[in-house]
Amino acid sequence: MxxxxxxSGLLFLALGGLGVVLPVLPTTPFLxxxxxxxxxxxxxLHGWLLAHPLFGPPIRDWQNHGAIRPGAxxxxxxxMGFVFLASLLIGLPLKLLLAQGxxxxxxxxxxxxxxxxxRG
Structure with a gap:
């Protein structure tokens, strides 16, 4: 097991890494x-990920406080707004736009x- x-951890780490360079793929949930x-x-690997200077802080914020930083x-x-706007501009059908929205x-x-x- x-x-x-x-x-699974390696797969999700790879997906999170892709999210760093692909704007429509979320990074933090995968991490x-x-x-x-x-x-x-x-x-x-768990310790490495938590200590990583880029990936560690948002993971620790979530694990310790259930928090997401304002910038994130x-x-x-x-x-999310960009993806919805792009969907409008490419003319997705109304049913898909409603579901996506x-x-x-x-x-x-x-x-x-x-x-x-x-939390204070």
Whole structure:
């Protein structure tokens, strides 16, 4: 079972890495799943991910406080808006736009209602 967790962690780490360079692919959710997988399979990789200067802080914010930093919130919601605008511009059918708008709205509401930092 440890091998499955490790392989899953590596897969989600790779997807998170792709999210760094592809603006429509989220990074942090994949890294959160990778961290959870590594916690069950590889203390070394789990520690490396949490200590990483770029990836570690948002993972620790989420694990310790359920928080998303304001800049990350702004980026996430902006990208959601960009994707929806692009869908409008390419002329997706109304049913798809409605479904996409509903899902983006739910995602944005979730992101915006998370704490922005450690609770005082």
């Amino acid at each position: 440890r091998g499955i967790w490790l392989a 959160l799943v990778a961290a959870a997988c590594f916690a069950r399979s590889s203390p070394r 919130k702004a980026l996430a919601v902006s990208m 509903l899902l983006i709205g739910i995602g944005a509401a979730f992101v915006l209602t998370r704490p922005s930092g450690p």
